[in-house]
Amino acid sequence: MSTTGLPASALDALGELLEAVSGERMTATVATLADGPFAGRRVGTAGGAAARAWLAQHLDDLGAAVTFEPFTVPHVPEVYTVPTVQWHDGTATRHLAFGRDVAVHLASADQPLVRRGDLAVAGAGDPTGRWLLVPAGMTLFDAYGHAHGALGLLLGRGVDADGWQYTMLAGPNPGPLPILTLDTDTHAAVGADGWFAANTPIRRLDVPAVNVHARWRAAAAGRPDLLLTAHYDGVGDHPGLRQPAAADNGSGVAVVLEAARVLAAALPDGIGLSVALLDGEEAGALGSAHHAAQLRQAGAAPLVVNVDGAGHLNDAAAVEAGGPAHGLLAALDQAGRHTGLPLAAGPVASDNRRYAAAGLAAVGIGAGMAGYHSPADTADRVETATLTAVARLAAATGWLIGTPSTTVSS
Numbered sequence: 001m002s003t004t005g006l007p008a009s010a011l012d013a014l015g016e017l018l019e020a021v022s023g024e025r026m027t028a029t030v031a032t033l034a035d036g037p038f039a040g041r042r043v044g045t046a047g048g049a050a051a052r053a054w055l056a057q058h059l060d061d062l063g064a065a066v067t068f069e070p071f072t073v074p075h076v077p078e079v080y081t082v083p084t085v086q087w088h089d090g091t092a093t094r095h096l097a098f099g100r101d102v103a104v105h106l107a108s109a110d111q112p113l114v115r116r117g118d119l120a121v122a123g124a125g126d127p128t129g130r131w132l133l134v135p136a137g138m139t140l141f142d143a144y145g146h147a148h149g150a151l152g153l154l155l156g157r158g159v160d161a162d163g164w165q166y167t168m169l170a171g172p173n174p175g176p177l178p179i180l181t182l183d184t185d186t187h188a189a190v191g192a193d194g195w196f197a198a199n200t201p202i203r204r205l206d207v208p209a210v211n212v213h214a215r216w217r218a219a220a221a222g223r224p225d226l227l228l229t230a231h232y233d234g235v236g237d238h239p240g241l242r243q244p245a246a247a248d249n250g251s252g253v254a255v256v257l258e259a260a261r262v263l264a265a266a267l268p269d270g271i272g273l274s275v276a277l278l279d280g281e282e283a284g285a286l287g288s289a290h291h292a293a294q295l296r297q298a299g300a301a302p303l304v305v306n307v308d309g310a311g312h313l314n315d316a317a318a319v320e321a322g323g324p325a326h327g328l329l330a331a332l333d334q335a336g337r338h339t340g341l342p343l344a345a346g347p348v349a350s351d352n353r354r355y356a357a358a359g360l361a362a363v364g365i366g367a368g369m370a371g372y373h374s375p376a377d378t379a380d381r382v383e384t385a386t387l388t389a390v391a392r393l394a395a396a397t398g399w400l401i402g403t404p405s406t407t408v409s410s
Helices: 009-019 021-033 036-041 046-061 138-147 184-189 246-264 286-296 326-339 352-357 385-401
Strands: 064-081 085-088 093-095 102-104 111-121 131-133 152-157 179-183 195-200 203-215 225-231 272-278 302-306 315-324 344-346 362-367
Touching: 009 093, 009 344, 009 352, 021 036, 021 046, 021 246, 021 385, 036 046, 046 203, 046 246, 046 272, 064 286, 093 131, 131 203, 138 152, 152 184, 152 195, 179 184, 179 195, 195 246, 203 246, 203 286, 225 286, 225 385, 246 302, 246 385, 272 286, 286 352, 302 352, 302 385, 315 326, 315 352, 315 385, 326 344, 326 362, 326 385, 362 385
Parallel strands: 111 131, 131 152, 152 179, 225 272, 225 302, 302 362, 315 344
Antiparallel strands: 064 203, 085 093, 085 195, 102 179, 111 195, 203 272, 315 362
16 A cells, blocks of 8 residues: 555556556666677777667657767776686696686786796795785785785685676776786685796776766756666676676666656656766766766756666665755655665665765665676576666656655755
8 A cells, every 4th residue: 555645646647657667678678788799888998889879879769869978087997808827736737717716906017928936925935026925814005015026916805606706997006016816715725836827918098988868858947857877887898708787787777768768758847857877987986977067067956866786686775865865865765665665775886976975966776786797797687577666666756756746856
């Protein structure tokens, strides 16, 4: 039974709106965005540009006025070829598998040539000409202090349930040495005996990025202006490794597109509706930072609903509110009670924080993802039921913002 307190006629209208949400449409969107031609959608790549063109056409087909906003993302890390990594334990030589046994640390120097040397433990013995195992608990800063003349550093790192080391684009600047991360079992097995040979082919690039903006209608004076946002970029494919970025964040993009589709036909006149599909989130949420600054400079104050991860709902969807979001959060809570989706306060470390930091009312919604930043983030692991639940939540929130019986202001 509804607890929104809305009149029966409004509840009927809201029910019709929610019935129009199509899980199958969103599942198809996720599958398209996770497909090979888009190559993981890393910012500044051909795959990202192809996804952007597809999304812009999709928004145009939905009747929105589409514009593009370019900006630059500096120092994006790229592993530009598969690293060659071998470990000889004194008896046999083992080739370590990229992405599982070994990965290139973000702080690594670019070293395209394979360097071979004996093994040692950082802080014990002469490091010159050796690969150094960094003990658990030793910081990278402290390891550097023990590494004069070393060939490189080997750090332990956990893997996910699927056995992958996850990929990050935002992190420390490159340091003076090659650095590799070994999965914890391999790191524990590698001892000071034997030799190690590896390269670290990683470079930093300044790349072009583009936000995609779509507007169906502007807000009338004094009326709410709803902005739905999701980042369309992923961490991108590695050489030899597909990283589909289905849940993160093909699922969020699919939800935003579907919520906008149903709201465009149902919101009352005078209620603003727009979408921002953001680039560069994986490199530090730079697309939303760029857009939020533009909005504040223009004196605009939309109500921002950001979706990042709608792939695998457990007990409740996580919600993080920021800025003057009391009214927006109340509408979201009302929408959750009406649609039956439990909500829980929790961290949603995504673009919503950039909008909130700019003084805008913003909420972030996250409903889980499998295979985070790895080849295991595939479209088949994104649940249609979760997509549907989150899209219904976002659509109901937007509809409640626009109803005369709901007062929401930023």
